[in-house]
Amino acid sequence: MFRSLKARNYRLWASGQIVSLVGTWMQRVAQDWLVLTLSGGNALAVGIVMALQFGPTLVLSVWGGVLADRYDKRKILIATQVSMAVFAAVLAALDLGGVVELWHVYVLAFAAGCASAIDAPVRQSFTIELVGRELLSNAIALNSMTFNLARIVGPAISGVLITLVGTGLVFAINVVSFGCVIAALVLMDQSKLTSVEHATKARGQIREGFSYVWGRTDLRVLLLTVFMVSTFGMNFPISLAVLARNTFGLGADAYGFLSTALAVGTLAGATLAARRTRPVRIKIFLVAATAFGALEIAVGAMPTFALVAVALVPTGAVVLTFTTSAMNILQMSVASDMRGRVMGIYMLCFLGGTPLGSPVLGWLADVTSPRAPLLVGGVISLAAGLAGGAYLLLKHSDDPVEKSRGEAAGTGRAELEGSVNRID
Template sequence: MTATVDAPAPRSTFASLRVRNYRFFAAGQIVSLAGTWMQRVAQDWLVLDLSGGSATALGIAAALQFSPTLVLSLWGGVLADRLDKRRALIVLQTGMGVCALVLGTAVVTGVVALWHVYLLCLLLGCFSALDVPVRQAFVPELVGDAQLGNAVALNSLTFNLARIVGPSVAGVLIAVTGTGWVFLINAASFAAVIAGLALMDPARLHRVTPVPRAPGQLREGLRYVRGRPDLVAVLALVFLVSTFGINFYLTLALLARNVFGLGADAYGLLTTLLAVGSVGGAVLAARRLRRPRLRLVTGAALAFGVLVTLAGLMPTYLLTGVVMVPLGFAALTFTTAANSAVQLSVEPAMRGRVMGLYILLFLGGTPVGAPLLGLLAESWGGRSPLVLGGVVTVASVLVVTLVLVCRGGGPRALLRREPSLG
């Protein structure tokens, strides 16, 4: 139910910012995401300090933080459909802020131990696994379906800008003040998100009536997706591309160090060029993306697969860097189009559960794909993970397209919302 609808401006790059509630949301996200990226860098550095440089300890911390996604993201989607999303986000964001505050205080006071970091990584991972599906499902309530594609693209733009700025600021702060103050700054950044959520006008939200609590709602969501071949196609692509293709922290590090014999600065430059392409893709998507068709999702995935393969075959570091910009552009276009297509094609009452599955497939494949790609690199060299990721992506697009054509659809089709569930 919507009391007030803000006037759309579909061709403006920043159309969603004309919506008052979305402005509050976006402002909080800009501050908080920069703080989150700062904490990621500081946390890794702290673990290395406390463990004497142990790569195993670093891997344990990462596993504790990201494994809850495998267990809780689907239930986060159920909560998104059951609860008032704005209030749920205030609670979850507060929990994440408290985790940063406790860790920062422990470091500044000198009482921190490695097990403290492990425990707080696990708690933060649990809050985050529940937060992401709720936050994704909340975006349509902020702007409505007409501007959802624009809002998703602006969210991606914010994320990538934070990914560029946050680590750079963290590096300077760690050198000047140590890791503790970085955690405390991140804790303070959550106040911006919570304030933005609290200041929103509930009457201007495009609210969806919460689903009453009932047994079997998670299974109901999975059955809903299974009955939608178009959704299955997009979600299958999301899983395969994210598992084997979007593993840049691993594949680019191997390429820079093991193939070209260069250092961390060369790896950093590749990731920066990738982020620049992602920002460009986000700006274009924000201006053009309204109701993505399957052909945009599959076309972007195909372009991504070809570019990943080229990146793995480039003979020099310079040429690899050149490929990074369009590669980032294609990756961002695919993820934004897929996210928007899924959200716009499902019933509002099912949106939280479907997005919980989306997040599980998008992030949950990393613990599976990363070890496999690492083993492949050990046997076949540092180029092989990129080449395999590209080949798997291209093959996935061809298979998905063939299946859709056989079912009477095809990549030219528009994902369609099913008739109302109630």
């Protein structure tokens, strides 16, 4: 289950990431709570800050993919991580100084979002260089385990610290946590990174990436489904914060507890994914999308806080299956010189709809019910999963991922053999 940890570079990366991600999740909870506090409990304000934080993905994620295909990913990641640490430090200073205002949070969320939009596709496409093609699937699952372990620990710690000492200290802790992943990147043995083919600088590379994705039925269905589910269904930062505060009349610790319950489920799903050895099929991805929609509707309908927390556990497991299936299919079925751009388009679909969905769902929670984001998001996710499956059936698609995965694997083997010959 932990095969990828045999690689020293990946061990460094995973250890740095777990600390940094704990800090990131602490900041996310603290930022949502700070916005709710500064705005007097306005869910739309949380939606706006999420739109500003993820809005840059619409423009920059694909450019981040182009950079990943052209240049040294490790150096790019060092730059983006340092930038995000600086923005977190400014927010910490403003909050601890007692002068923070809502517009400060908006501006810094946008700045951090710009760095994150470039960081995400580079980080995702960097995994294969850390472990190679044979361990890629296992490394993706372990990345998910790391992410979701942090998602359990971070919100729980953050909820307690916010209650005891306020949000400012949480932001300061996140600044320190960035140092761990930066140190891991600096300490890596560059000679042990797997050699991959880089794209040469040329005009029209973004258009080439979109044409490549749109020309394949499987990728087209996958990415459109990801867009709909992530834009409207995966709205937990808004829905859980508003549900805890406005429906059940509870504090930041309750919001942290609900986030932790969701993360327990995703960690369980990641553990199962790490044990999987067979290739992931697109049918699994679509079933997960459909199941997630049904479970999210159930969460939104639960009458008590305790039942919401319980229902979030299986919901989290299905979310993890959905995201890791998408990541496995994409990374294992595209050529290496196109991987960065495809991951950039994936991040565009995964996060780029947030500026659209978050304000709409926040407004909906304000004018109707705090449960509305969960119910509406669940219906849309359910419909997206069913529509994707129906479209593939109409196209008479017999899981085209398998053919393209084999072609990409052949390309990867040729590249690896070529790199060995060059070294010799």
